[in-house]
Structures are given as structure tokens and as C-alpha cells.
Amino acid sequence: MHDTDYDVLAIGDAVVDVIAPTDDALLAEEGLRKGSMRVLDRDGAERLYERMGPAQEMSGGSAANSMAGIAALGGRAAFVGQIGSDQLGTIFAHDIRAQGVAFDTPALDGDVTTGRCLILVTPDAQRTMNTYRGASEHLSVDAIDPAQVAKAAILYLEAYLWDHDAPRVAMKKAADMAHDASRPVAFTLSDIACIGRHRPDFVELVGSGRIDILFGNEDEARALARHDDLDDAIAALAGHVDLCVITRGADGAIAVGRGERVAVPAVPPRALVDTTGAGDLFAAGFLAGHAWGRPLEASLALGAAAAAEVIADYGARPLGQLRHLAAD
Amino acid sequence: MHDTDYDVLAIGDAVVDVIAPTDDALLAEEGLRKGSMRVLDRDGAERLYERMGPAQEMSGGSAANSMAGIAALGGRAAFVGQIGSDQLGTIFAHDIRAQGVAFDTPALDGDVTTGRCLILVTPDAQRTMNTYRGASEHLSVDAIDPAQVAKAAILYLEAYLWDHDAPRVAMKKAADMAHDASRPVAFTLSDIACIGRHRPDFVELVGSGRIDILFGNEDEARALARHDDLDDAIAALAGHVDLCVITRGADGAIAVGRGERVAVPAVPPRALVDTTGAGDLFAAGFLAGHAWGRPLEASLALGAAAAAEVIADYGARPLGQLRHLAAD
Numbered sequence: 260m261h262d263t264d265y266d267v268l269a270i271g272d273a274v275v276d277v278i279a280p281t282d283d284a285l286l287a288e289e290g291l292r293k294g295s296m297r298v299l300d301r302d303g304a305e306r307l308y309e310r311m312g313p314a315q316e317m318s319g320g321s322a323a324n325s326m327a328g329i330a331a332l333g334g335r336a337a338f339v340g341q342i343g344s345d346q347l348g349t350i351f352a353h354d355i356r357a358q359g360v361a362f363d364t365p366a367l368d369g370d371v372t373t374g375r376c377l378i379l380v381t382p383d384a385q386r387t388m389n390t391y392r393g394a395s396e397h398l399s400v401d402a403i404d405p406a407q408v409a410k411a412a413i414l415y416l417e418a419y420l421w422d423h424d425a426p427r428v429a430m431k432k433a434a435d436m437a438h439d440a441s442r443p444v445a446f447t448l449s450d451i452a453c454i455g456r457h458r459p460d461f462v463e464l465v466g467s468g469r470i471d472i473l474f475g476n477e478d479e480a481r482a483l484a485r486h487d488d489l490d491d492a493i494a495a496l497a498g499h500v501d502l503c504v505i506t507r508g509a510d511g512a513i514a515v516g517r518g519e520r521v522a523v524p525a526v527p528p529r530a531l532v533d534t535t536g537a538g539d540l541f542a543a544g545f546l547a548g549h550a551w552g553r554p555l556e557a558s559l560a561l562g563a564a565a566a567a568e569v570i571a572d573y574g575a576r577p578l579g580q581l582r583h584l585a586a587d
Numbered sequence: 588m589h590d591t592d593y594d595v596l597a598i599g600d601a602v603v604d605v606i607a608p609t610d611d612a613l614l615a616e617e618g619l620r621k622g623s624m625r626v627l628d629r630d631g632a633e634r635l636y637e638r639m640g641p642a643q644e645m646s647g648g649s650a651a652n653s654m655a656g657i658a659a660l661g662g663r664a665a666f667v668g669q670i671g672s673d674q675l676g677t678i679f680a681h682d683i684r685a686q687g688v689a690f691d692t693p694a695l696d697g698d699v700t701t702g703r704c705l706i707l708v709t710p711d712a713q714r715t716m717n718t719y720r721g722a723s724e725h726l727s728v729d730a731i732d733p734a735q736v737a738k739a740a741i742l743y744l745e746a747y748l749w750d751h752d753a754p755r756v757a758m759k760k761a762a763d764m765a766h767d768a769s770r771p772v773a774f775t776l777s778d779i780a781c782i783g784r785h786r787p788d789f790v791e792l793v794g795s796g797r798i799d800i801l802f803g804n805e806d807e808a809r810a811l812a813r814h815d816d817l818d819d820a821i822a823a824l825a826g827h828v829d830l831c832v833i834t835r836g837a838d839g840a841i842a843v844g845r846g847e848r849v850a851v852p853a854v855p856p857r858a859l860v861d862t863t864g865a866g867d868l869f870a871a872g873f874l875a876g877h878a879w880g881r882p883l884e885a886s887l888a889l890g891a892a893a894a895a896e897v898i899a900d901y902g903a904r905p906l907g908q909l910r911h912l913a914a915d
Contacts, residue, residue: 311681347674
């Protein structure tokens with residue numbers, strides 16, 4: 260008997276990725292730093308789309324990708340995010356539900372379109388992301404059901420949505436709902452530029468005890484803690500949270516907390532095509548393992564295995580089931 | 588100096604493919620014959636979509652894929668097809684133009700949506716297609732510009748659009764326009780089920796001299812000619828057209844005409860992921876080579892090379908340039 264309906268409930272961007280192989284020249288012409296994420300308005304997104312090559316569309320959104328990953332691993336996941344009343348919204352809702360993730364947020368009425376992320380993938384498999392959030396900016400606290408939050412073993416929030424008032428308020432309220440139900444709250448720092456825009460807020464958030472599990476990569480950990488040395492940065496952050504989980508790209512991942520410090524190496528991928536979703540699927544694997552009560556090292560290893568799988572194909576979600584990775 | 592603006596102008600379905608890996612069980616439950624194409628109405632498409640797993644979207648349409656292939660090979664291609672005024676139409680128009688294909692058909696006003704093709708890809712890389720044509724059914728003769736037809740070295744038509752009055756009339760008129768300008772007309776039989784529905788019409792079309800180059804696979808050639816023996820079938824068809832070009836899957840392809848009979852073997856693909864688009868890209872390679880004045884064997888070989896490329900990835904269009912295949 261579970262006392263939960265879900266291993267993880269996530270709140271995040273509901274966007275469809277528009278993925279095009281590209282060359283380095285377009286990044287240079289657009290003044291884009293490879294591997295970064297920037298936010299565009301609608302006109303900016305349309306202008307860049309005109310310059311992009313033929314693309315493929317796949318549902319995305321960082322936390323949504325993580326929930327799709329948990330479902331693919333055989334876990335129980337739910338997602339809250341705001342789509343518009345349009346074809347891209349239909350695609351987003353179809354894909355996440357078809358993956359087995361509970362998704363019940365009603366589409367927004369009116370002309371605001373579903374968000375999209377224009378992803379330029381260079382031949383070195385690096386992705387550079389350009390997000391037009393659209394309806395996601397309008398995610399409201401009304402979309403959060405306290406009973407659903409209480410029935411998830413972990414609540415997972417993404418920093419990407421911090422730019423907008425409504426979803427930021429919704430996420431903070433959701434964190435309170437989770438703690439009222441004695442559920443831990445996990446938070447991903449998402450992107451170095453997010454920290455640039457919101458560091459004081461994130462410092463307050465982490466310092467306030469609202470976050471129990473903190474996800475980030477090396478650069479994000481250093482930027483949030485303002486320590487150049489990674490170990491110093493992790494030590495500083497780990498003082499405020501139960502668990503600090505740091506990804507290090509090809510160098511693997513580290514978890515620090517509860518008196519433990521565990522590291523795992525990266526898993527060599529069967530191919531290196533598109534790094535989009537590597538962090539999201541790492542979080543999926545770690546969160547699933549952690550929710551299932553596995554030791555830290557096993558949870559990290561599951562994260563590394565799931566990340567290796569998603570970078571071997573285009574797109575930020577697995578193309579099939581990943582249950583074989585989760586076998587004990 | 589070219590006396591043409593385009594190597595090939597094609598008229599066909601304007602649809603976005605919705606591609607999902609699937610297992611054989613879903614085909615069995617839906618009563619679908621593997622490798623077939625069926626036409627669905629809107630309700631049927633929505634019902635099947637609900638049953639499909641998470642999908643990716645990529646622009647499709649048989650003749651449109653062929654034009655994208657010609658552009659990827661470095662050729663000059665144009666396409667005429669009917670999209671709706673919606674996000675899928677925007678995606679279709681973006682992708683074909685971004686590939687370098689001229690596409691100027693205005694979007695249809697009103698509520699008719701852009702067509703889509705739900706493609707179930709089984710682990711053996713076979714694709715089973717379920718098409719809701721939407722706006723494509725409404726392609727009208729007004730969309731055909733006689734001056735553009737006259738400026739293309741070859742006009743290419745697809746049998747898929749034969750089910751509907753407006754596009755069928757448009758294609759026949761376009762064939763007359765091409766012959767008025769002394770341009771050859773190529774026609775693909777598209778699918779065995781199309782022949783089932785329209786054999787008398789196709790026999791009349793081929794017998795009338797409106798078709799100069801006929802494309803089909805082995806089964807389609809046998810069904811149209813009503814000969815069980817492939818050589819008999821090809822001989823019967825070749826009596827009515829300048830060139831009869833027949834694909835044979837893993838056995839390669841044959842061209843018969845102008846006193847010649849040439850065969851090439853299939854090109855082994857670097858991977859076998861999704862056979863969607865194999866015939867379309869074969870036609871692209873052959874048509875490009877033929878328009879460039881290459882010998883029959885070289886044109887067949889270019890078709891085989893392009894087909895091998897597209898079946899190594901999901902989707903019916905090449906993910907990058909194919910100019911290296913076209914090098915002399």
C-alpha cells in the first residue's frame with residue numbers, strides 16, 4: 260500500500276520544443292552563447308524561427324521532461340503547467356498523458372498560445388535554447404490542488420518559471436502545501452541566467468527552509484553560493500538543505516547531505532546527438548530512485564543512466580520506455 | 588543558363604506527420620495492416636491519436652517530402668499544397684521553405700485544419716500511416732500557376748490526392764499545363780490502397796498519354812497492370828509511358844524505357860529506424876538526377892542513396908543536407 264498517489268508532482272513550463280540541427284554560424288550571427296537558455300518575446304521567437312532550418316517538434320519543458328522520464332522509468336508522476344487552447348497545447352497534453360503522467364491543468368482560454376522552445380543543436384551535440392513561454396507565464400495558484408500535492412512523495416519545482424509573478428507565487432504556495440503535508444520540496448536551479456536574474460530570491464528561498472532537495476550543475480552551484488571552488492560551494496549550499504545534488508556533465512554527479520557525500524561517474528551514451536534534456540532526465544532518475552527509497556548512490560546512478568539515454572537521440576524526452584534502467 | 592526555375596514542381600498533400608514508436612499489439616487492436624496507409628476522418632484521427640504514445644511532429648506529405656529531398660540534394664524544387672490557417676500549417680510552411688523549396692500556396696481561411704498523418708513505427712522499422720487530410724482535400728486549381736508549371740523541368744503528381752474532387756481536377760489541369768509547355772509529367776502510384784480505389788481512373792490516366800514518368804513499387808505495378816509477374820507488369824506499363832521506375836525495397840530499383848532496362852541494388856542504410864519516406868526520397872533522388880540529365884542508372888543510384896539516408900532516422904525528410912550524395 261502506498262500512502263501516495265505519485266512519486267513526484269512537478270510544476271513547470273509547458274512548452275513544445277522546436278528542434279533544428281544548425282551550424283555554429285547561426286549562433287554567432289544571433290550572438291548566442293552555446294549551451295545557454297534565453298527568453299524571447301513572441302516577435303523575437305517568430306523572427307528566430309524564420310532563420311532556423313527545418314525542425315521537428317517534441318513536447319518539452321524541463322520539469323515536464325523529468326516527469327516524462329519518471330514515467331518512462333516506471334514511476335508515478337504528475338505535472339502542473341499552463342498550455343493554451345491551440346494545436347501545440349493539444350500536442351503537449353497528448354504527449355505527457357500518453358507517457359503516463361497525470362496532467363489535468365485546464366488549457367487557458369483566449370489567444371495566448373502555448374509556449375515553445377526553439378532549440379538549435381550544433382554538430383557537437385550542444386543545445387542552445389530560445390524560449391517563448393506564452394501561456395506558461397500565466398500559470399496561476401488556482402492550478403495547484405493541495406490534495407494532489409499532499410499525495411505526492413516529492414514536490415519538484417523549476418527555477419525557469421521564476422521570471423513571472425503568477426507562477427512564482429503558485430510555486431511558493433505549492434511548497435507550503437507540500438510542507439503542510441510533510442512532503443519534501445525539490446528545486447532545480449535550471450540555468451545560470453536564471454540565477455543571474457533571481458539570485459537574492461533563490462538565496463532567500465534556500466535559506467528559508469522551503470527547499471529540501473536542491474538540484475543544479477557545477478556552474479549554478481558556484482553562482483548561487485558565490486564560491487569559485489565547487490566543494491566550497493556545495494558545502495555552503497548543503498548547510499541549508501537536506502540534500503544537494505550537483506551534475507558535472509561528463510564528470511558525473513555528486514550528492515551531499517545527511518552526513519553523506521556520494522559521487523558517481525557519467526554513463527557513456529550509445530551515441531552523442533543532442534544534449535537537450537540531460538539534466539532533466541538526470542533529475543528524473545535521481546528523484547525516482549529517491550522516492551523509491553534507494554540509497555543515494557543508486558539514485559545518482561539511475562539519474563546518470565537516464566541522462567545517457569536521452570542524449571543519444573534528438574529531443575529532451577526518451578523515445579521509449581526506460582524501465583530496464585530502473586531494474587534493481 | 589537554365590531555361591527553368593525549378594528542376595521539379597510537385598503537387599501533393601500538405602500534412603504534418605505525427606510519429607510514435609509503437610508495438611505490434613496496437614496495430615492488431617486497430618486492425619491495421621503493417622506498412623499500409625489509410626485515410627481517417629477527423630474523429631477517427633482524434634480517436635487514434637488518443638491511443639498513440641508520445642509522438643514527435645515533422646512535416647510530411649509524400650510529394651512534399653520528395654521536394655524537400657531534392658532541395659537537400661542541391662536541386663531546385665517547388666511545391667503546391669493546401670495548408671490551413673493554424674499552427675500545423677505554420678510548421679509545414681516553415682519547414683519546406685527552410686529546406687529551400689519554393690512554397691507559395693496561401694493558407695485556407697476558416698476552420699479546416701492542416702492535415703496530419705499519424706505514423707505508427709514498429710520495432711522492425713515498418714511504418715503504418717493513418718492520414719487525416721484536412722485542408723489538403725480542398726486544394727483547388729486556383730492554386731496552380733501555369734507560369735510556374737512551365738518553368739519546372741518536371742511536374743510531379745501524387746496519387747494520394749486522387750480521393751478528392753478539387754485536387755484531382757487541379758492535378759489533371761496541371762498536367763495539361765505542363766504538356767502545353769513541353770514539360771514531362773511524373774506520377775507516383777503512392778499506395779496499393781489508392782490503386783484499389785481508383786484503378787480505372789489510373790489506367791485511363793496512364794493510357795491517355797498524360798503521364799511520362801510513372802513511379803511505383805512492385806505491388807503497385809502488379810496491381811495497376813493486373814499481372815502477377817513483375818516483368819510482365821512493368822512491360823505492360825512501360826508501353827504507355829516514357830519511363831517506368833519501380834522500387835523493390837531491399838532488392839533495389841528498376842527503370843524501364845527508351846529501349847533501356849536498368850537495375851540498381853539497394854544501398855545499405857547506416858541504421859534501420861523508420862522506413863517512412865523511403866519511396867519519397869527515392870523519387871527525390873531519381874527526379875533530381877533525371878532533371879540534371881544524368882543517365883538512368885546514375886539517377887536510380889541517387890534515388891537509392893537518398894532512400895537509405897532517410898530510413899536511418901525517424902521522419903520522412905532528411906535531417907540535414909544530402910549534397911554529398913549528389914556529387915558526380
